[in-house]
Amino acid sequence: MIVAAVTTLCALIGLIFLLQARRRFRRRRLGSCALHGLSSLVFFLAAACAALLGFDLLSYERLTREQPALEAQFTSVAEQQFDVALTYPSGVTERYALHGDDWQIDARVLKWHGAAGVLGFDTAYRLERIGGRYADIDRERDATRTVYALHPPQQVDVWTLLQRYHNYLPWVDTLYGSAAFMPMADGARYEVKVSQSGLVARPLNLVARQAVGAWH
Numbered sequence: 001m002i003v004a005a006v007t008t009l010c011a012l013i014g015l016i017f018l019l020q021a022r023r024r025f026r027r028r029r030l031g032s033c034a035l036h037g038l039s040s041l042v043f044f045l046a047a048a049c050a051a052l053l054g055f056d057l058l059s060y061e062r063l064t065r066e067q068p069a070l071e072a073q074f075t076s077v078a079e080q081q082f083d084v085a086l087t088y089p090s091g092v093t094e095r096y097a098l099h100g101d102d103w104q105i106d107a108r109v110l111k112w113h114g115a116a117g118v119l120g121f122d123t124a125y126r127l128e129r130i131g132g133r134y135a136d137i138d139r140e141r142d143a144t145r146t147v148y149a150l151h152p153p154q155q156v157d158v159w160t161l162l163q164r165y166h167n168y169l170p171w172v173d174t175l176y177g178s179a180a181f182m183p184m185a186d187g188a189r190y191e192v193k194v195s196q197s198g199l200v201a202r203p204l205n206l207v208a209r210q211a212v213g214a215w216h
Contacts, residue, residue, distance in 0.1 A: 066195040076186035099144045100132030104181035185211035
């Protein structure tokens, strides 16, 4: 990935400047030593920043076509209360307790163009959160709300940086949030896929199809 290449290049240049600073220090050329030492520090800091950005980008999945994001299976435990099991393509399963009539999943999508595409930056997405929602607006305001993050917090947030400096980054095509919501029902199974246009949720079994058919 290009970020890894930039990180490595900056680190190597920083190391070269550091070695040059060491040589000049031994020769008592203190002015030149200080200049090379400062240059070394700048490139090491650049490498560190690039590495942090790279780690955050790794939390986004590359998106080249419509692809599976997860499957969700619901079990009713009480009125307007459900347990949901989220199974990812990797086989990992996470469980959450949701209140409400519907479930909603949110994602962030990053799209690139121009030179970024040539360098290998594909459209990327990251699932953000899952939550319950009520069909009745008054219940939505006053009843118990449940929402869960689907990724750990990042030390450096690429999304925030790209939003802040979007006007100065011509290779960023667009940044947008996408959400999909469907009704919850006991035994219902859904799949969530991600396409270039965002999240798509579809029923996988009869219970889910019946819930969608009776949805209002």
